[in-house]
Amino acid sequence: MSPASSISWAGLAASLILVLVALAVSWRGGLGLEASIVWSSARAAVQLLVTGWALVLVLRPNASIAWSWLWVVAMIGVAGLTVRARAREVPAILPLSILATSAVAAVSLGVIFGFHIFPVEARTIIPLAGMMIGNSMTAVVVAARRVVGELGDKRMEVEARLALGQSWKEASRPYLREAMRTAMIPQIESTKAVGLVFLPGAMTGLILAGVSPVHAVQVQLAIMYLILGSVATSVLVIGLGLTRRLFTPDSRLVRLERVAA
């Protein structure tokens, strides 16, 4: 059997049948999601096709590896803008999320390439950085919103702690801890369930491309552990950075916007 590393345009078109199924479900059930389904499917196609063509240029054998690093920088910027769009009530979220995802890129890519887990090549830098930054981005949104939510909802408790002479670090610790737990638990849970419930993307892709399942599992495990570390790094950086930003130098809690449900 030949590896399923590529499908034809006709095959891609056939996969649209499942989009039609989603449309039918929405229409029959009166869900009113038809426009969203069409828009998201079309948007995904355009984004991925543009990305694919751009990757063709960057992954050319004679292309400079600098383009790959530039790609990583662009990913960090786009991740920052995405986080800002999803957590508008959080003060200084753009620079803080850029700081958090930059830390993720530095730590995770540092480990990956420093320990020679993967070779330093364009075809490894971009997808690995994408996975680390993408997963961290979701955790950054959750952590940032929870930090603001916890400190806003428990403002009376926080001020009671400050009034007892606790520093901003001490007074915010229980609430920061709760926000960090909330942001990290989904990734820990999905790490636990991997292989039992779902087969993750990288492993699925490698198996489809004809790589032996054992080798695919090795790669996937390394990636899962790196994602877990990346999520932890991003949550720590956003949590500490944001908490610092929410207190004045003389340990007063700034006024916070209410977090939308």
Place this chain on the structure above:
Amino acid sequence: MSLTAPGGATILDHVTASVPASGITVLAGPSGAGKTTLLRLCNRLEVPTSGRVLFHGEDVARLDPLQHRRRVGMVFQRPTLFPGTVRDNLAVADPSADDDRLGQVLEQAALDASFLERVGDDLSGGEAQRACIARTLLTRPEVLLMDEPTAALDPDARESIERLGRALADGGLALLWVSHDLDQVRRVADRTIVLIEGRIATSTEADAFLRAPSASEPTDHAEESSG
């Protein structure tokens, strides 16, 4: 001193007042007059937009804020206990305090040592507020700021907090007590400062304040404002 909210509204407008280093000074006035804000300025949970807050003649802005907050303790309107037992709560104020010291502050707050292992959620409003006062006393404050400490309590609990306030003042602690209840002002005040719409209306010894024909104004006004 003055304080303007971020939106531009004036909360305190050229307020000048002094609080003696002993007895109970009641800060009276209708809701929204700026009483709580004035109290928070004393604890440096707020800073003035202009002017200064002085403590023993020193500008509070020049003092270490954390040490200052321990010298000028604050009790909030709603009893704000942290999750856990009363012991856990007291540990926030002083993690190194031994059982003797914990028993001492509980006794000062009219609670006994059996409360140490009680969970905050199981206490009545009055007990919770007394536990909050004990927690604040653990920092050995020179001044106790009381922000309408009985507003969320029933009459019995209110009475016990007022008795406790008097006992603490008689023990040498200076209290600055926010209230919009004229009867309470009459019961607890040694001295009264009346704040209306962010300005000092009167600042007198309690007897003089209560004898004045306009003494009923703050309460009447408060009822209108809070109703």
